[in-house]
Amino acid sequence: MFLKKVKAGALQYVLVISVLIAIIVFAFIALIYLQRRVQLKNSFYKEAIENVQFGFDFISQNDVPYNTPQEQQFSNNELEKTTLLKDHWGVFNKVTVTSTVKNENFQKTGLIGGNNIKRDALYLKDNNQPLVLVGDTKITGDVALPERGVKGGNISGTSYYGKQLIFGNQKLSSATLPSIDNLEYIKGLIQKRYLNDEVISFELEEGVQKRQSFSQPTAVFQESESIYLRNVQLQGNIIIHSNKSIVVDATSLLEDVILIAPVVKIKRNVIGSFQVLATKKIEVARGCKLKYPSALVLFSNEKLEINPPEENSIAINENCDIKGVVLFHQEKGSNYKSQLVISKNTTITGEVYCNQNLELLGSVYGSVYASSFITKHFGSVYINTVFNGVINVNKLPEQYCGLQIGNSTQKVAKWLY
Incomplete structure (x- = not known):
């Protein structure tokens, strides 16, 4: 081989x-x-x-x-x-x-x-008076009314022009408004109960731009004097607190932040998405657009004197567009003055809650909870009367999420970063 x-x-x-x-x-x-x-x-x-x-x-x-x-x-x-x-x-x-x-x-x-998919257009507390509709007032949706019901009225020769009084079903209301689940927390937030080891302070000055993630501690700016927000951009997990007042200028851009002060003034043409918590007064000037989910909240435990020089109030002026919550809650008010005013040509898309007197001259696309309506015309005051006001719950988007009232389910209003 x-x-x-x-x-x-x-x-x-x-x-x-x-x-x-x-x-x-x-x-x-x-x-x-x-x-x-x-x-x-x-x-x-x-x-x-x-x-x-x-x-x-x-x-x-x-x-x-x-x-x-x-x-x-x-x-x-x-x-x-x-x-x-x-x-x-x-x-x-x-x-x-x-x-x-x-x-x-x-x-x-x-x-x-x-x-709440099956929400009412109006819940009016039973104060032993009927609801009176005048002019071009129109209420669309189911309502809860006092036992004395609803009727058409007349103011200075102007009658009710609608073909029917309520464009929806009617049921009886009670002597109290539906309760808001987290009202005590709102009270505590105004009283600075948010202060804890998880908050951090930051400096606020004109021109500042700050973006605080909700995965980070809450950024807080506190001031004993008045705060003027001008040429600032604030977004996210931020609280601004003044012991006197806060003024928001149209040059400011606010998103998701919370403003807390006895008095908050929102100047003309402000555009943003934020929450306001006050104890004395909220003023919204003409032409403001507050995007969803915004909130204007006045909460006060202070009992008013017999003849106070100026009452606590929320005043929303003409040509405003607010998407979210408008809430006025106070222990005692005047029978002949309006604590919450929604001016003509102004639209609220969401919820309006007032446990005192509401003067509705504009439109609410959503739900209204009120102890009483009030209308002033030519020097006269009309109790439980709506003059040219509009409430239409059918124009509220089904996805809307707002106040936590009754058996409402909890859903996402907005994703945060």
């Missing part, structure tokens, strides 16, 4: 081919492994996203305590951990849902409000 010599070059060639084949096989195995890891990673991340959505669905149907992290299991995966945290943010709630599946994490924060 003859042995044939193999050249060294051929052996080298075979060795190189073998190494290349081994590298290719190894790379192929590594690629498959990497693809499986990526697929598993994406699967975990997708599951975390789904769990966050399940968390917000859970919030809408279940009562979750404030400021207490609550863990929920939304899948059979033992690697899942989903935490729900509910807190207040003005008249709304703020909910953060965080889900972790193994090493994958997803978090989302939403501004939560009360949602």
